[in-house]
Amino acid sequence: MAESLLEALKNIQENSSVAEEEILHCALFCGYTPLYLKTFFHSSLHKRLFPKRKIELHEGIYGDLLGSLMKLLEEKINLEFAAVLMEWEDFDPRLGLRSNEGWSIHTHEDILATLRSKTAFFADCLERLTEKTKVILSLPHSPFLPLHSGVQKKLSTWEWSLKHEIYELPKALLSLKNFNLLNDEYCGNHASFYLRYCPQSHLAYGFPYSLDFASFLAQTLAEIAFPSPTLKGIIVDLDETLWKGILGENGIEGVSWDLESNSHIHGVFQAFLQSLAESGILIAVASKNNQSLVEELFSQRGTLLQRESIYPLLASWGRKSDSIRKILDTWNIGAADVAFVDDSPLEIEEVCTMFPEIRSFIFPSGKTDQILVLIHKLRNLFGKERISNEDAIRLQSLKQRAKITEISSLDEKSYDQFLRMNQSKIFLHARPDDDNGRALELINKTNQFNMNGKRCTENEWKNLCNRENGFVISASYEDKFGPLGKIAVMAGFSEGRDATLTHWVMSCRAFGRRIEHCMLKYVFEKFNVERVRLQYLTTPRNSLFLETVKGIGAIHAGSEIEITHSRFAELCPKLYHTVKENQ
Amino acid sequence: MNEEIRERLVRCFTAVFDQIDENQVPLLHADTCELWDSLANVMLMSVIQQEFSIDISLEETKSLNSFKKLMEKVTFDGSDY
Numbered sequence: 001m002a003e004s005l006l007e008a009l010k011n012i013q014e015n016s017s018v019a020e021e022e023i024l025h026c027a028l029f030c031g032y033t034p035l036y037l038k039t040f041f042h043s044s045l046h047k048r049l050f051p052k053r054k055i056e057l058h059e060g061i062y063g064d065l066l067g068s069l070m071k072l073l074e075e076k077i078n079l080e081f082a083a084v085l086m087e088w089e090d091f092d093p094r095l096g097l098r099s100n101e102g103w104s105i106h107t108h109e110d111i112l113a114t115l116r117s118k119t120a121f122f123a124d125c126l127e128r129l130t131e132k133t134k135v136i137l138s139l140p141h142s143p144f145l146p147l148h149s150g151v152q153k154k155l156s157t158w159e160w161s162l163k164h165e166i167y168e169l170p171k172a173l174l175s176l177k178n179f180n181l182l183n184d185e186y187c188g189n190h191a192s193f194y195l196r197y198c199p200q201s202h203l204a205y206g207f208p209y210s211l212d213f214a215s216f217l218a219q220t221l222a223e224i225a226f227p228s229p230t231l232k233g234i235i236v237d238l239d240e241t242l243w244k245g246i247l248g249e250n251g252i253e254g255v256s257w258d259l260e261s262n263s264h265i266h267g268v269f270q271a272f273l274q275s276l277a278e279s280g281i282l283i284a285v286a287s288k289n290n291q292s293l294v295e296e297l298f299s300q301r302g303t304l305l306q307r308e309s310i311y312p313l314l315a316s317w318g319r320k321s322d323s324i325r326k327i328l329d330t331w332n333i334g335a336a337d338v339a340f341v342d343d344s345p346l347e348i349e350e351v352c353t354m355f356p357e358i359r360s361f362i363f364p365s366g367k368t369d370q371i372l373v374l375i376h377k378l379r380n381l382f383g384k385e386r387i388s389n390e391d392a393i394r395l396q397s398l399k400q401r402a403k404i405t406e407i408s409s410l411d412e413k414s415y416d417q418f419l420r421m422n423q424s425k426i427f428l429h430a431r432p433d434d435d436n437g438r439a440l441e442l443i444n445k446t447n448q449f450n451m452n453g454k455r456c457t458e459n460e461w462k463n464l465c466n467r468e469n470g471f472v473i474s475a476s477y478e479d480k481f482g483p484l485g486k487i488a489v490m491a492g493f494s495e496g497r498d499a500t501l502t503h504w505v506m507s508c509r510a511f512g513r514r515i516e517h518c519m520l521k522y523v524f525e526k527f528n529v530e531r532v533r534l535q536y537l538t539t540p541r542n543s544l545f546l547e548t549v550k551g552i553g554a555i556h557a558g559s560e561i562e563i564t565h566s567r568f569a570e571l572c573p574k575l576y577h578t579v580k581e582n583q
Numbered sequence: 584m585n586e587e588i589r590e591r592l593v594r595c596f597t598a599v600f601d602q603i604d605e606n607q608v609p610l611l612h613a614d615t616c617e618l619w620d621s622l623a624n625v626m627l628m629s630v631i632q633q634e635f636s637i638d639i640s641l642e643e644t645k646s647l648n649s650f651k652k653l654m655e656k657v658t659f660d661g662s663d664y
Contacts, residue, residue: 005598005630006594006598009599013598033622035626200641211633
């Protein structure tokens, strides 16, 4: 929901008392007065940060976007990101409403030439800026003025040439890791060009956007600057959701998801879910149905969502919330990381009562347009910029975990024997800043085995990796059941006989393999320390962390908790892993 | 009811002029307040328009240069009342 200006101002005031050493430097560069956009943006950034940090928002010079960007390139500020917002007049003032140079058609060629040279400068500047920081580019949102001699419904060669130059500008930049382009179609879903633009405000104050659009734009830019972790899994119903019809009543051949039966949109939903599965998102089914009939359908009919991509598939006549609980237990993740889609409002309500944190969506069966809107919404919740190796093996390792959970419920001796035979290998990496972002992803996504819930920006992570006396260790794991990929990260620093951990997270897929024990043992031995202090903070979801470290000797010491080497040695169970160290 | 409007208006002022104590707000006048510059004025008018769902024209913004005058404006125009 859009934030009001008053709420945004109050939010900024409430966050202004944070300690100075926590300052994050961010840039909002545009050729106009940023006015409310700056306020909304500042507030939106605060809302996305945990723990709270003070934000210093750097601005450019009014009316000179290119000059401001060139100056920014020379400054030695450690920027988190630079949001660059272009409008028509940044390419040539004659293209803006505030120009008083007339609309002579004789100037068209000159305007095009100026714009061409400006776009080349901008492209060069932005490319250099991506070498310093993350860049978010927003192209013009104000409507193109009718400067041409033709009619608006027919695009003139001149207007096309101008627009083509501007839309070509980011083309070469899009492949750069640090470059992000705001999708105009996404903005169009919120407001047309005419609702984005406010000519009164543009002329009176030099600020071109409506209040509502400024709020939306600020929020969207902040989401790109500091993205939310994506959800981890989706649970879907079957009848009137994955397919049209009721399996129990219509039979295997009586349900459909194709064009001929006018139910193709259900097939689109299946295809969407399959694409999510391929990007490492967990897919489960919770349906009031007959399990064997459902399995028969999947084996007989060619569903676009493949049966192997669904884990687990629970069809029963019991309460839906019971199925959801079983699925969450199998996945070992919290309800807050999961979306639930069902066509029945009653089922949604029952599940939401039991799991208030779950993101639930009614599948609007029979309403094609609304189903497409739902798919867009879900895509935004699960969107990933890159697919990692861990994404590719997540489902497989989760299925292995189910076997291990079964074994771990055995007595201690049998479990110990199982671990001894497990042929487990741990690879410890001391330079996780070159791992394609996986270590940072773990820091920012993990909830249960997370020492304090603290999230990091990319810049903070780089600083952490390069801190004096600091260390960042990530762990990859494999055993006879297969690899789990990179599943744990710890960061901290050592001073004399003490080491302090500032971050420590481990993926829920890796529980029960004594990986945390190995990591701690490594810290004691590698840095030759007597005591490891943990900067622990209670979060709503990290009770498992405290429980685990208490089991290996952690005790409260003031606001922190600590583990001594002697106590750890006394309580640590036998470790059978082969540990390999990669520098 | 006026007291409630007054509190909401004070809240708008303290949001824009965060260094001014809320007890001082009812005495504020653009001519005597250094912080009340043209940029702050745009912000203040926008906050008030949004908070009270009223329209303030560009011409009006020049004359609405004190807490007292703005109080009269929102009391008279406020759509909730």
